Amino acid sequence: MSILETVIQVTLYVTAGYLAFHTVYLLFFAVAGHFYKEVIKANKPIYKNRPICVLIPAYKEDAVILETARKALKHNYAGDFRVVIIADQLQAFTLQTLRSLGAEVIEVHFEKSTKGKALRYAMNLLPEHIYPIAVILDADNIMGDGFLNQVDITFDNGYRVVQGHRTAKNVDTSFALLDACNEEVNNHIFRKGHRAVGLSSALIGSGMAFEFTYLKKLLADIGETAGEDKELDIRVLRDKVTIHYLETGWVYDEKVSSAQVFTKQRTRWIATQIDFVGGHLSAGLYQLLFKGNVAFFDKIVQSLLLPRVLLMGVLTGITFLSIFLPWGPSFLFWFSLLILTGSALLIALPKRFYNKQLWRALINLPVALKAMSIALIRSRKAGNTFIHTPHTSTSNAKL
Numbered sequence: 529m530s531i532l533e534t535v536i537q538v539t540l541y542v543t544a545g546y547l548a549f550h551t552v553y554l555l556f557f558a559v560a561g562h563f564y565k566e567v568i569k570a571n572k573p574i575y576k577n578r579p580i581c582v583l584i585p586a587y588k589e590d591a592v593i594l595e596t597a598r599k600a601l602k603h604n605y606a607g608d609f610r611v612v613i614i615a616d617q618l619q620a621f622t623l624q625t626l627r628s629l630g631a632e633v634i635e636v637h638f639e640k641s642t643k644g645k646a647l648r649y650a651m652n653l654l655p656e657h658i659y660p661i662a663v664i665l666d667a668d669n670i671m672g673d674g675f676l677n678q679v680d681i682t683f684d685n686g687y688r689v690v691q692g693h694r695t696a697k698n699v700d701t702s703f704a705l706l707d708a709c710n711e712e713v714n715n716h717i718f719r720k721g722h723r724a725v726g727l728s729s730a731l732i733g734s735g736m737a738f739e740f741t742y743l744k745k746l747l748a749d750i751g752e753t754a755g756e757d758k759e760l761d762i763r764v765l766r767d768k769v770t771i772h773y774l775e776t777g778w779v780y781d782e783k784v785s786s787a788q789v790f791t792k793q794r795t796r797w798i799a800t801q802i803d804f805v806g807g808h809l810s811a812g813l814y815q816l817l818f819k820g821n822v823a824f825f826d827k828i829v830q831s832l833l834l835p836r837v838l839l840m841g842v843l844t845g846i847t848f849l850s851i852f853l854p855w856g857p858s859f860l861f862w863f864s865l866l867i868l869t870g871s872a873l874l875i876a877l878p879k880r881f882y883n884k885q886l887w888r889a890l891i892n893l894p895v896a897l898k899a900m901s902i903a904l905i906r907s908r909k910a911g912n913t914f915i916h917t918p919h920t921s922t923s924n925a926k927l
Contacts, residue, residue, distance in 0.1 A: 615635045662739075664737075691772070693773070729773035733756070766815065795903040804831050
């Protein structure tokens with residue numbers, strides 16, 4: 529066997545181990561998610577119907593923020609709550625209208641805008657002694673009925689950080705439906721599945737609730753990272769604080785409706801993920817070996833996983849090529865990985881998505897794979913740059 533053949537064979541076996549780990553990891557938590565039972569009791573709270581501060585960072589979101597604010601202000605919470613719009617480069621008319629609606633507006637101006645810096649600025653201005661809970665929404669998010677009531681009850685059960693069930697409010701295009709399916713698969717595997725075995729839920733970036741003073745501490749030196757959700761995630765886990773998943777607490781989120789926007793969004797996500805791995809890999813090993821912090825290490829493992837669309841694309845390609853390659857694992861091995869990985873994703877997908885629209889959405893998988901590949905290439909140049917994903921409407925929210 530030549531040196532080149534040896535290199536190819538070793539590469540294939542290393543790749544096989546890496547992708548096999550993906551399959552086992554996803555399949556394990558996909559199955560575990562079906563054993564998750566949310567046990568939250570409405571005990572008599574220390575502070576009944578705690579005051580809640582709802583923070584909504586809005587960067588150039590004039591198209592959606594007014595409707596989001598209107599619905600947030602009309603939310604049916606039994607206690608006192610305050611809606612705070614953190615306005616970054618909103619138009620004067622939008623600012624005036626937000627104030628007339630009754631929302632509090634905090635204007636921010638940065639040379640380099642990031643969500644983390646906007647939140648930190650607002651938190652430093654708000655009175656922490658009045659609001660024990662802070663909820664973070666995106667500018668396109670709509671809280672489902674009773675969301676804040678459920679958050680209040682969850683905090684009464686002793687949790688300090690809660691991730692709500694973020695789900696799609698628009699499935700009007702095949703691409704949006706595909707994105708919605710991806711979100712629900714992630715909810716099942718990285719939230720339900722992890723909570724089922726005693727690990728923390730992953731944070732998403734919105735639909736999150738924190739103990740107010742704790743969030744202020746977490747944001748104190750957040751820096752200019754474009755992935756503030758991952759940074760908050762890792763800081764909470766470093767403190768060994770459990771992140772609870774509020775499965776019945778719905779927050780509706782706009783899904784991307786075109787390949788162009790999908791590519792832009794995923795470029796930012798992949799760049800953030802790469803930066804995250806580089807900054808925390810050694811810390812993950814340290815936390816596991818010397819602190820026994822399994823949840824922290826698991827978060828690093830999650831960041832090493834390929835996005836699901838890329839994973840299926842890579843497995844499909846290698847499975848096909850293995851028919852002709854004389855080196856490495858057999859076709860049967862690769863085909864088994866492909867089937868098991870696909871099965872894990874289908875197991876994790878909620879039953880309500882199994883309809884004729886799903887098959888129409890699946891046709892877009894090759895387009896999504898192309899978009900992810902472009903995003904992967906562009907992410908090397910994007911680095912830690914904040915890339916804004918535009919939103920268009922709030923009219924399709926299922927409330």
